Amino acid sequence: MVVVGLIASALGIALGLVIDWFPTQGSTQAEKIDTFWDVLIICSVPVFVLVTTVVLYSALEFRVKPGEEHLDGPPIHGNTKLEVVWTAVPAIMLVALCSYAYIVLHDIEKAPAKSLGAERQIQVNGAQFTWTFDYNEGGKKFTSAQLYVPIGQSVKFNVKTADVLHDFWVPAWRMKIDAVPGLTTNYRVTPNRIGNYEVVCAELCGLGHAFMRQTAHVLRKADYDKWVTKMTTQAAAPAAGAAGGGDEGAGAAVDAKALFTQGETTTGATACGGCHKLADAGTTGGVGPDLDKVLAGKDAAFIKESIVNPNAEIADGFNANIMPDSYGKLLNAAELDAMVKYLEEVAGK
Ligand code: HEC
Ligand SMILES: [Cu+2]
Known part of the structure; x- marks a missing residue:
């Protein structure tokens, strides 16, 4: 049983680590979260295998055999040493993993160092069934239906909803939070991979929920600045045209x-x-x-x-x-x- 258990653990861990379970890693947060996942796999697979092995072994070895139906089993007394071990080991593991989880959480939620300058804040508005993003770039405010962010800079998303519960999620960034009526929730992300990623609503919010999908564009800083210029100058132009009649x-x-x-x-x-x-x-x-x-x-x-x-x-x-x-x-x-x-x-x- 020990040999079977060791082989099963090794296989389970290997499968857990080798298979690519997640979407592209698109932020510094994603790297830390995925590493945390790997550690959880390494710790939990052997525990699962141990428990399953003991259960299977006991069911096979100590089952009632034909002719024994009316016999009582042997009297059982507690085994203090065994009980101390099976309480202490999982307790130590739990405390260690919770501490590690706390450290990761603290790390990914931490504000960037002041020396890096002011952090970009983007307000995310959920509404049935669309997201809109409010920007404030150096005092110039505008709204976009698609999310644009520059690579390598921390962004704080302040998430609101106009109606029901929604949940702002970009799977490539891993972070995810509910948009709750009456509250502003938030998280920060430092995108570190250029590309287009899906923005998803992860909270069932009505008939159009599945269509509440937009795109997060991660751009080079220069391209991002160009986009900001386009958005800020465009917003002014039609108004001027309308005024002229x-x-x-x-x-x-x-x-x-x-x-x-x-x-x-x-x-x-x-x-x-x-x-x-x-x-x-x-x-x-x-x-x-x-x-x-x-x-x-x-x-x-x-x-x-x-x-x-x-x-x-x-x-x-x-x-x-x-x-x-x-x-x-x-x-x-x-x-x-x-x-x-x-x-x-x-x-x-
Ligand atoms: C979240 C999904 C959704 C989006 C986004 C959306 N619509 Fe609709 N639209 C609907 C539904 C559902 C109806 C039918 C119910 C109704 O008449 O209100 C409809 C009805 C319409 C109708 C009336 C059709 C009729 O025969 O009465 C028009 C025209 C229309 N939409 C145009 C647009 C335009 C233009 C846009 C973008 C500016 C748009 N829709 C965006 C879901 C949507
Ligand atoms: Cu939604």
Whole structure:
């Protein structure tokens, strides 16, 4: 049994360590958390194997044999030495692992050294069924529907919700926290790998929960700065255009198809295409109606009302309160007009 136990432990540990269980490691936090996982595997597999071996051995060796059904088993007395050992060893292991866990937690939640300058803070807003991200870059505030962060710098995410419980999770970063109505929760992450990673809602929040997915873009600092410049200058431009009353300048700049597929507005919105099918945009979302079908032959006024005030009239076979009712605010006038015009032109064609 000892030999079987040793082999099973070795195999279990090897499988636990060799198989790549997790998504890409994308932050300094992820490295520490994955190492912690490895240590837990190394400690817990032998315990599991030991307990299982003893249970199996006892069941086989001490089971009632034919003809013994009416016999009493031998009288059993406690074994103080054994009991002290099986209480003390797990207790020591638990205390040691909890201490290690505490050290890791303390380490990954720690603020970066003051000498590295001010830490970037991004406010994460959960709402059925989209995330938006509020930035404040050197006093310039803007909102984005996609998450952008520079590599190698600590970011503190302050997480809020406008409605129900959500949970802000980027699996590649490992950190994860609930967005709780009435509270601001937070965690920090130092992304250390360039790339695009999924942002997921990890708390069942309603019918559109599975579609509450966006992208975290980790960029080189220079690219990040370029993006910030783009976001801050764009936000100012349409307002100026609207004030001038002209529709050629700002209106022409809006790419309604990109808005529909990527949901990247100057003030932030979600990707319509995540929920709606539309042939021209190449989107296949199935949460809301197929716009090629339902919008064919509809006029601009109907389309506009459906976007700004989705609950005024509910499309047949669909539920109210799934399409966000915030587009009237999120899309500026030029963007909304461009979107309506675009849908009027392409839907059903
Ligand atoms: C979270 C999913 C979701 C997102 C994101 C979403 N919608 Fe919807 N949409 C729905 C659902 C569900 C309905 C049907 C219920 C209703 O009519 O309100 C709907 C209805 C509509 C309708 C009315 C269809 C009809 O026949 O009444 C239009 C037009 C529309 N959406 C356009 C858009 C546009 C444009 C965007 C992006 C700015 C968008 N939607 C984003 C889920 C979504
Ligand atoms: Cu959610």
